[in-house]
Amino acid sequence: MASGSLTLLEGAKTSSNMLKKGVIETLVQESPLLEMVPFTGFNGSAIEVTVEATLPTPEFRNVNETYSKSYGTDTKRFFGVAILGGEVFVDNFILKVQSNQANAAARQWAKFAKAMSRTFDKYFFDGTGAAKDFKGINTLISEGLGLSMDAGANGAALTLDMLDEAQDMLRSQSSPDALLGNRKLRRSITSLARSTYSGVSLIDIGTDVFGRQVTMYNGVPYRIIGDDIDGNAILAFDETVGTSDVCASLYFIAFGEEENVAGLSGAGGGFDVTDFGETEAAPGHLGRVEWYPGVAIYNPFSVVRLDGITS
Numbered sequence: 443m444a445s446g447s448l449t450l451l452e453g454a455k456t457s458s459n460m461l462k463k464g465v466i467e468t469l470v471q472e473s474p475l476l477e478m479v480p481f482t483g484f485n486g487s488a489i490e491v492t493v494e495a496t497l498p499t500p501e502f503r504n505v506n507e508t509y510s511k512s513y514g515t516d517t518k519r520f521f522g523v524a525i526l527g528g529e530v531f532v533d534n535f536i537l538k539v540q541s542n543q544a545n546a547a548a549r550q551w552a553k554f555a556k557a558m559s560r561t562f563d564k565y566f567f568d569g570t571g572a573a574k575d576f577k578g579i580n581t582l583i584s585e586g587l588g589l590s591m592d593a594g595a596n597g598a599a600l601t602l603d604m605l606d607e608a609q610d611m612l613r614s615q616s617s618p619d620a621l622l623g624n625r626k627l628r629r630s631i632t633s634l635a636r637s638t639y640s641g642v643s644l645i646d647i648g649t650d651v652f653g654r655q656v657t658m659y660n661g662v663p664y665r666i667i668g669d670d671i672d673g674n675a676i677l678a679f680d681e682t683v684g685t686s687d688v689c690a691s692l693y694f695i696a697f698g699e700e701e702n703v704a705g706l707s708g709a710g711g712g713f714d715v716t717d718f719g720e721t722e723a724a725p726g727h728l729g730r731v732e733w734y735p736g737v738a739i740y741n742p743f744s745v746v747r748l749d750g751i752t753s
Contacts, residue, residue: 478665
């Protein structure tokens with residue numbers, strides 16, 4: 443059973459574990475997805491959700507006539523989570539040669555949190571659910587739980603018309619919460635917007651939860667999806683569309699529990715950060731981070747992938 447929806451940062455505010463708060467804050471600072479996505483906590487490893495399938499049929503009638511019976515239908519979907527985490531080991535030598543032991547340990551925890559955020563970002567898009575990971579956005583879209591649009595049969599350069607058409611595919615949504623893509627496509631969008639129209643600005647500046655500047659296109663925040671833990675762009679120009687194998691994708695997405703795109707957090711929404719102290723088996727201090735994340739798309743019209751964009 444679901445137990446409400448909060449972003450990781452909002453959920454961490456109620457914790458008295460300062461180490462946990464620090465790890466989660468670093469996670470959120472490093473990942474625009476973890477900053478924005480609301481997470482639904484639930485007990486178990488998978489969640490069953492009810493999604494609207496068809497609507498009833500309203501009618502006009504004459505005096506003394508009756509209405510025909512009609513009803514809406516729902517369909518059930520199942521979304522699962524995976525186990526993501528690892529162990530943090532801080533060698534005693536690092537602690538002994540540093541003047542501030544707390545800072546020395548904090549740096550090691552921060553490095554792990556940074557790597558964990560990059561791992562989540564990668565599998566948010568590329569997870570298949572076939573191994574140890576969870577199903578990501580691309581897999582769910584391919585299963586019919588989201589929408590996609592090709593820039594061209596064999597790839598094509600980005601245009602503002604493509605952006606507008608993709609954004610309009612988010613039916614029942616007043617506006618997407620974010621436009622997700624890589625750094626180069628952000629530059630392409632700002633260049634197109636500035637050079638195509640004069641006297642009308644499609645580019646604005648907003649802020650994230652930490653007050654950092656965020657580029658906005660047509661009122662939609664553009665959030666850059668960065669690199670994985672190996673330093674490779676997560677949304678790189680490495681996709682194949684038709685005869686082109688140097689394509690990338692953009693994503694319009696609306697977030698929200700039970701109506702749009704949301705994260706899942708299994709085992710009651712737990713996010714465990716534990717410091718075991720110095721170990722007997724090795725000369726150092728051991729800690730562990732463990733979380734049970736996943737992704738759910740409640741409304742197939744809440745995410746659109748614009749693929750086949752060439753560089």
